[in-house]
Amino acid sequence: MTTAITTATTTTPQPHRDRPLERARWVVADTWVVARRHLLRLVRRPDELLGTLLVPVMAVVMFGFVFGDALGIAMGVPSADYREFLLPGLFALTMAFGIGTTTIAVASDVRGGVLDRMQTLPMAPVAVLAGRVLADVLTAVVELGLLMGLGSLVGWQWHGGAGAVAGAVGLLLLLRLMFSSVGILLGLLVSGPEAAMKYFALVFPLALVADTVVPTALMPAWLSGIAAWNPLSITVTSTRELFGNPTATPTSWVVEHASALAAGLPILLTSLCVALALLRFRRSVR
Numbered sequence: 001m002t003t004a005i006t007t008a009t010t011t012t013p014q015p016h017r018d019r020p021l022e023r024a025r026w027v028v029a030d031t032w033v034v035a036r037r038h039l040l041r042l043v044r045r046p047d048e049l050l051g052t053l054l055v056p057v058m059a060v061v062m063f064g065f066v067f068g069d070a071l072g073i074a075m076g077v078p079s080a081d082y083r084e085f086l087l088p089g090l091f092a093l094t095m096a097f098g099i100g101t102t103t104i105a106v107a108s109d110v111r112g113g114v115l116d117r118m119q120t121l122p123m124a125p126v127a128v129l130a131g132r133v134l135a136d137v138l139t140a141v142v143e144l145g146l147l148m149g150l151g152s153l154v155g156w157q158w159h160g161g162a163g164a165v166a167g168a169v170g171l172l173l174l175l176r177l178m179f180s181s182v183g184i185l186l187g188l189l190v191s192g193p194e195a196a197m198k199y200f201a202l203v204f205p206l207a208l209v210a211d212t213v214v215p216t217a218l219m220p221a222w223l224s225g226i227a228a229w230n231p232l233s234i235t236v237t238s239t240r241e242l243f244g245n246p247t248a249t250p251t252s253w254v255v256e257h258a259s260a261l262a263a264g265l266p267i268l269l270t271s272l273c274v275a276l277a278l279l280r281f282r283r284s285v286r
Helices: 002-011 020-043 046-066 068-075 079-112 114-119 125-153 162-189 193-208 221-228 231-243 258-284
Strands: none
Touching (some): 231 258
16 A cells, blocks of 8 residues: 555655746736735734725825815816816826835835745746735726725716726726835835935825926926926826826827827836846845
């Protein structure tokens, strides 16, 4: 009996990770394992989950009610029209501010030796980074759902079809994908979570010098030209068009080609940041 068991054990075919399809299957499985770790960690820490969801809620309340009327009057539009203009900008800002959570989490994993331990496991290095990105994107789906629900309560609504709405949500998730990859790279480069929190302050100029809260047309000419090329402005302009919300009149090449740029720029920057982050990750754990 012992001989039969031994023979059966030794003749059982083992998975071949050197085969392309098998390797791809293991990368996908490893990516989900890492993503699940981040999601479970978020669920098991209710205060962290609450803080993640509280930021978009406060943004809608503050800009929709506290500042909305004043900004609408300053722009010469009714409050309801301004809220329809504002909400796509808040959607994009929420995607951008997620970079802080990503950077701090990655920096904490580096300091705690989590990434070193993952490197000792038989898993693809790219899955460690892809799992973090996947967890961020799934969290962003929840945030967008919450924001869109709150937006409908303050007077925002979409006027396009289901395909247009799906396209707008897809562009917003692409933006979150880009900021997640940038956050991973920064988290691998900074000295620790404390430094990551300081670098997070750099997001605010990027967030405000954009067509998010006020139109770039109200900015000085030299600043509006810079703001037009801001990835946030490009995504917001495209999503406003898809949602059927008020948007800027096409007066520049960037605005006229906003949809193509909103898809192309995040993909390009994500690819670049992932490649650099993977190179940094492989060097840091040697």
